[in-house]
Amino acid sequence: MNTWDNGFRGKPGHGMSHTLSFGGAASFFRVPYQTDLTEVDVVVIGVPLDIATTNRPGARLGPRAIRNASLSLAWERPWPWNMDPMHVLRVIDCGDCEPTNDDLLSVSHIEAHIAKIISSGAAALILGGDHFVAYPSLRAHAAAYGPISLIHFDAHTDTWPSSGNGINHGTMFHQATHEGIVNPASSTQIGIRTTNDDTLGFHIVSATDVHQMTGRDLAKQILERVGDSPVYITFDIDCLDPAFAPGTGTPVPGGLSSFQALNIIRELKGINLVGMDVVEVAPAYDHAEITALAAAQIAVELLCLYAERHRQKN
Numbered sequence: 001m002n003t004w005d006n007g008f009r010g011k012p013g014h015g016m017s018h019t020l021s022f023g024g025a026a027s028f029f030r031v032p033y034q035t036d037l038t039e040v041d042v043v044v045i046g047v048p049l050d051i052a053t054t055n056r057p058g059a060r061l062g063p064r065a066i067r068n069a070s071l072s073l074a075w076e077r078p079w080p081w082n083m084d085p086m087h088v089l090r091v092i093d094c095g096d097c098e099p100t101n102d103d104l105l106s107v108s109h110i111e112a113h114i115a116k117i118i119s120s121g122a123a124a125l126i127l128g129g130d131h132f133v134a135y136p137s138l139r140a141h142a143a144a145y146g147p148i149s150l151i152h153f154d155a156h157t158d159t160w161p162s163s164g165n166g167i168n169h170g171t172m173f174h175q176a177t178h179e180g181i182v183n184p185a186s187s188t189q190i191g192i193r194t195t196n197d198d199t200l201g202f203h204i205v206s207a208t209d210v211h212q213m214t215g216r217d218l219a220k221q222i223l224e225r226v227g228d229s230p231v232y233i234t235f236d237i238d239c240l241d242p243a244f245a246p247g248t249g250t251p252v253p254g255g256l257s258s259f260q261a262l263n264i265i266r267e268l269k270g271i272n273l274v275g276m277d278v279v280e281v282a283p284a285y286d287h288a289e290i291t292a293l294a295a296a297q298i299a300v301e302l303l304c305l306y307a308e309r310h311r312q313k314n
């Protein structure tokens with residue numbers, strides 16, 4: 001009988017772990033920690049950067065908090081998907097993007113790290129970090145797939161004007177749009193409840209729209225817009241109401257419940273998902289892991305969405 005920790009001895013594609021949910025190495029959903037990208041479908045990586053935060057810092061501790069919270073969800077297949085994404089997909093956790101001595105988590109550094117994963121043929125599931133990490137990620141994805149359709153969950157549009165020189169977690173989608181790596185005409189922003197007069201052409205589904213529409217009708221709008229273009233889902237946890245995600249740097253009241261967000265994700269089956277991130281979890285402001293649990297659940301359901309399409313193709 002093998003009694004070694006599943007975080008080390010587990011095999012990619014062998015399904016959700018039946019080992020300790022309350023102990024062991026805190027890999028994402030207890031998938032094996034490994035850096036060998038051979039024959040891997042999805043690589044989970046943390047990017048513990050929060051130097052682009054404009055309000056309260058602390059999202060650098062997000063990856064660790066999400067992994068920790070994921071352990072208590074890792075004992076059974078995520079409801080209501082009726083599948084084990086860790087069985088359909090070979091998923092590994094390869095830890096966090098490490099800074100080097102002369103390059104402290106810069107754009108090119110993170111971009112190169114994610115590009116390495118994409119060029120291996122795997123998809124990346126990124127745990128932030130503040131939302132700025134989506135920018136180097138989008139650069140890496142656009143280099144491989146061309147202009148990306150963004151499905152963006154957030155209280156904020158993050159399209160405020162940028163000179164392109166600094167780093168700021170509220171401007172990177174302005175920058176990405178102007179670089180042509182994101183196509184706003186096929187993109188949607190969901191849960192918005194802050195004022196930004198210039199939409200740059202993104203379709204905005206405000207928090208009010210979410211409260212007044214069904215998840216299915218809303219998903220239909222998103223699906224029609226993206227078609228079969230390559231999609232990147234970026235989930236800023238402050239899309240959720242502070243009641244459901246207090247542990248974040250820039251909370252805004254009047255947001256989505258965890259259910260509303262998950263319900264939309266569940267209705268997006270069939271999209272050509274190529275990459276995903278969950279960002280802005282700042283555990284110092286969290287209580288009873290409310291925010292980290294929501295982030296872990298959202299992340300694993302994004303994996304289910306990816307697995308669904310993967311299963312259709314194979």
Ligand code: MN
Nearest residue numbers: 155156236238
């Ligand atoms: Mn936000």
Ligand code: MN
Nearest residue numbers: 131154158236
């Ligand atoms: Mn954001």
